[in-house]
Amino acid sequence: MTPSTTPGTTVPTVAGERWSPALWGLLFVLAGNMLIDALEVSVALVALPSVSADLGLPVAQVQWVVSGFAVGFGGLLLFGSRLVALLGRRPVYLAALLVFAAASLAAGVVDSAVPLVGTRLVKGACAALTAPTGLAIILAVFPQGPARGRAVSVYSFFGAVGFSAGLLLSGLLTEASWRWAFAFPAPVVLLLFAAGLRLIPHDPPGRSTARRYGVPSALALTGATLMLVYAIVSVPGTGWENSRTIGAFVLAALLAAVYFRAELTAEKPLLSLGLLTQGPLVRSALGAAALNGSYLGLLLLSTLHLQRRAGWSSLETGLAFLPASVPLALTALHSGRVAARFGPARLIAAGAAAAPAGYLLYPRDAPSDVRYAVDVLPTMLFVGVAFVLAFAALHLQATGSVPAPRQAEASGLYQTAVQLGAALMIGLTAALYPSGYGPALGLVTAVGLFGFLVALYGLTRREPHAERDVDPDGRPRDETGRHRA
The missing domain is CATH 1.20.1250.20 (MFS general substrate transporter like domains)
Structure with a gap:
């Protein structure tokens, strides 16, 4: 199959029985990044005891290395879809790759818990942009039928392999230093970025003109989850009656209320609550x-x-x-x-x-x-x-x-x-x-x-x-x- 237009300039189409090298290259860029997103959790899990020992962190604090990525990913996923709809798939995807690489490098050199968890939140937010966007690009480039089915299968396969790959890579790299386990995605993602500059197509005209980004909803949902997890892990050390623990639970509830109010009153919410x-x-x-x-x-x-x-x-x-x-x-x-x-x-x-x-x-x-x-x-x-x-x-x-x-x-x-x-x-x-x-x-x-x-x-x-x-x-x-x- 051959693309009817040059990749990187507009959305290519596919016809015939053979795929061009450019089309295969685009698919492997998207699937490769899906693999990186999938292995981020398993990489962190295996490295947790080493991080805890090196930075002197108890389990209640070091768990943020895993949960921080999940909060960034889940809290901003719906916002990421809106951002892509307004700004376009190509610029959002490429920008997220660069930020992800920078956060990976930073995670390898930090020496305390707060900046390390910060890098994990940022990487989760980047995954919230690239994971759904990669699939959207596939659906735009590959037409319905065998071509799309094969492309989605490859994309899904790389995602399924990612968790297993993370277990092995983290086990190997943590033997040298846990920092390598967090930093190693950086050069891989930069290679994907370089290839993506050439292969990821520009969006066709006709993107959404509704300019509501949904920032209050996204921040409220992410903040509510962060405060809830913080309150939960604080209980063993401070007790239920500690003012900070109570305050965190209350703030989580307030932010959740802000989220639902923002979504219910928005002309175009991030999520139709009717679902x-x-x-x-x-x-x-x-x-x-x-x-x-x-x-x-x-x-x-x-x-x-x-x-x-x-x-x-x-x-x-x-x-x-x-x-x-x-x-x-x-x-x-x-x-x-x-x-x-x-x-x-x-x-x-x-x-x-x-x-x-x-x-x-x-x-x-x-x-x-x-x-x-x-x-x-x-x-x-x-x-x-x-x-x-x-x-x-x-x-x-x-x-x-x-x-x-x-x-x-x-x-x-x-x-x-x-x-x-x-x-x-x-x-x-x-x-x-x-x-x-x-x-x-x-x-x-x-x-x-x-x-x-x-x-x-x-x-x-x-x-x-x-x-x-x-x-x-x-x-x-x-x-x-x-x-x-």
Whole structure:
């Protein structure tokens, strides 16, 4: 297939059977950055004990290295979509790449918690700009049909591989210094930026003329999440009656109220709150937040267990987690077809059952003499099964139950819930950690069981769109049966 116009000047189109090198190059630039975004969380998780020891930070503070990225990502995701609509895909995407590279370099040289967490917030905000924009560029360049299906598959595959890649890279790089684990994306992203200057097309004329950026909503949502996580992790050290803790909870509530007021009164809100009445979408968002959040909570506890109590190296820890993430990467290209064949609701329920079953198998006493095949591997295998079954099905259910024009907005709500759920669970797990592994693992298991109950409720509901809105290739259809973008 060949582009009808020169990449970097306007949106190219595709025709024929063979792709040009420029078209493949564009796809790998976008997919490569998706991989970088996906590995940012796993890189930080494996490096946490080293960061904690080097900077002298307790778990309640060092957890911000992970949750800060999730807050920046989830809090600004809807705002990022609006920014792209107003300013254009190409300038926003390229600017975000440059800022991401600069934040990565800064993270490698800071020597205290506040600037390190600041770089993580910035990188999360950049991911909120590039992740949805990369997919939007693919949908603009590749027409509906086999070409778009192949491009989206490659893009999704790189995202699924990213988490596993982060576990390995962090394990290797942290052996030298945790700083390398945070700084290494910089040269990679700069290479992607250089290629993107040539390959990412300019936007066609006709962008949105509505000039509401939604800054108050974006800042209020991000601030509310930050204050809520801060209040949660402050409780073990200061108690519920401490004035700063109470003030943080109150401020979180006030900022949440500001967010909802701004959205309800805006002529063009970042999110149509009417979407919250869509049952399958809300259940998918809650289920995905529970699955992703409980998984990251488990990895936080297991990282601290294996490296602090059992004396494992960062590389050994990263390798130990691979059985939970590699299965998803290996099956990513086929997950949409499986969801279409068996139905998203059934797969979600099966996956949501596998996750807490795995959590229950993890030893509550966190022994120092770890028998990997007995103490860790069964849990990781169950979690791997959970993600293989439920990960794609959750997203397909979220977007397949709303009208075609609202699919992108539904996806934004879904992804926001995933990231903010992760931030809250990391904070809650870190807050319970001083009480022992047992209570913290109990929380992780309870959240996993909540996701299972949500999935079971979904099985009892008859959703008219859930089965027919996904074709055998895993692509959603509109009401007429045609494929959606």
